[in-house]
Amino acid sequence: MNKTKSTARASALLKCWFTVLSAMVLLTSMPASATNLEQLISDGELKLNVEIKAQDVAVKQQVALDVEVLSTRPFKEELALPYLDIPNTVVKKDEQKVARSARTIEGTKWFTQKARYYLYPMQAGEFTVPELNIPVSVEFTSENVVEGVIQSQPINFTSQMPVSNIDTDALIVSPNVELSVSTDRPLTDEFEVGHAVTATYTLSVANSHMMLLPKINIPDISGVELYRKPAVKENVFNRLNKSNTATLKQQVTLILQEQGRVVLPKQTMTWWNTKTNQLESLTVEQQTLQVGDAKLLDSLSNTLGSSDGAQTLSNWLSQYWHYLIIAGVFLAGIARLIGNHFIDLKRYFVARQQLNTKKLNIQFCRHVEEKQYSKAVQTIYEITGRKTLSKGTLQLPLDSESNDIWKKLLKLGYAKTTEGSVSASLSVSLAEAKILLKAINDSPKTRRTPFSFNWNLN
Known part of the structure; x- marks a missing residue:
């Protein structure tokens, strides 16, 4: 009996001990993540560095905001930058992968993850990067992962307008800018009306974003039909120097409508050089092409219109x-x-x-004999020089007999298209045909105008 009671008491004590132990384990494991993350930070084993390299910049100048997390323990998850919003600022995350590395600092091995924001202030003033809550996932032990958030401190920077009285949208801010134009065929080629040529303007801006690129305005050109394609913008990352270049390509196709000189106007853009802190101009000179065979005339026009035109013309004549003498002698010989002849x-x-008239007369008589009256009517029109074959519109001063023969011939020629039937006995004899021919050939409107040479040579 006593032995049974002792066994029961021992079993109860054992159950109580297991219950207390489980509760202690549960209580200690629940806040482990938070406690361990805070402990890592307080012990200096988890750090967050947020840095802006340039504190004072120009409007639209690129500002690099680096975010780096360092830990003495390996990271479980890759660094993910949170959404960042700063008023009057274009904020873009670096599109490149997070840079992960391991390095030794003062004898301690550190695991690092680094990412970057690009900031572009759009107006002058003071700006504040707010507190950043960066999610962190660290392998605390081989079986335990600590997750949490590490917070940064606010950072201030200022932006100034580099020059006054300038449109911000048209301003380019960069250490290096290129503006060029190319065409799909040489402008020195021979162009004719109806030909087309495509010009491509290319703008490349280092350390910028395609959202900030200005427009390339191409005005209308007299004598040319312009077709402007939508601008193509993109960001190009250079892996060698780890920099971004924003590019813009604007294509315009010129359909040449008139002869003469066609000029693509000069393009000028304003550029603030962040290397020299000076305002500069980007310029593409005007592009000129010639439509038609007026090159010599245009050359003489430009020569006579210039200040030293008289001297240049004198040099050309000398x-x-x-050649001018040879051309004059040749023209005189032709004249x-x-x-003489x-x-x-x-x-x-x-x-x-x-x-020709005799051949047409013979042809007309043959058509009448063969009763091909429609062809006979057409031949009469050819004799009179008429090209438009309208019914009954001969418009010649014929006598009554010839006019009756003409009407009868018309009726026979167009019998299939007129209403009613034509009598089988109705016909035009060869004698009647000759009477009509004589009247037509003797008519003043039919007589050929004597040949006269036109001295107005084109």
């Missing part, structure tokens, strides 16, 4: 005078040759006109 040329063209 250089090419022998003399035409004058003018009568022969006149006779040739008159004989040719008479031969």
Whole structure:
């Protein structure tokens, strides 16, 4: 009996001991993460560095905000930057991967993770980077991971307008900028009306973001139809020097509508050089191309319009005078040759006109004999020189007999398209055809105008 009571009492004590032990383990494990994270920070084994390298910058100048977490224990998760909002500032996270490393400092091995924000103040004034709550995940022991948040202190920086009386949207702020233009074919080529050429303007701005790039304005050009494509912007990261370059490409296609000189106007942009702290200008000179065969005339026009035009023209004449003499002698010989053979040329063209008329007369009579009246009507129009074949619009002063024959011929020629039927006995005889031909050939409107040479040479 006593033995049974002793066993029961021992079992009860053992259960009580296990209960107390479990409660102690539970109580100590619940706040372990917070206590251990705070302990790591207080012991100097977990650090957060947030740094701005430049405290005083220009408006739109890039500000690098570095965030680095250091721990004597390995990180479980990769550093994730929280959302950051600063009024009147463009904030962008670095698109590159988080830099992870391990290094020894004063004999202690440290694991580091580093990421970066890029800040671009858009107006002058004082700015404050608020407290950053950076999530951290550290392997405290082989079986325990400590998670929590480490907080930074606010950081101030200032921004100033580099120059007054300038449009902020058009201002470029960078240590290095390039502006260029290229075309899909050389502008020295021979262009004609209807040809097209595409010009591409390229703007590259170091240490900037594509959101900050200004527009490239290309005005309308007289005698040219312009087709502007939407600007293409992108950020290009240079892995060698770990810097970002914002680029803009603006394409415009010129459809040439008129002959003459076409000028793509000069492009000028304002640039604040952060290396020298000076205001500079980016310039692409005007681009010129020639449409048509007016190169020589344009050259002479420019020569005569310049201040030393008379001297330049004199030099040109002294250089090419022998060519002018040869051209003058050649033209004089041509004119003399035409004058000597003018009568022969006149006779040739008159004989040719008479031969053509005779051929048409024979053709007309053959069509009448073969009762091909529609072709006969068409031949009459060719004889009179009319190209538009409207019914009954011969417009010649014919006598009544010839006019009746003409109307009968029209009726037969267009019998298939007129209303009603045409009598089978209705026809035009060869004699009637000759009467009509004689009346037409004798008409003043049908007689060929004698050939006369036009001295107004184009």
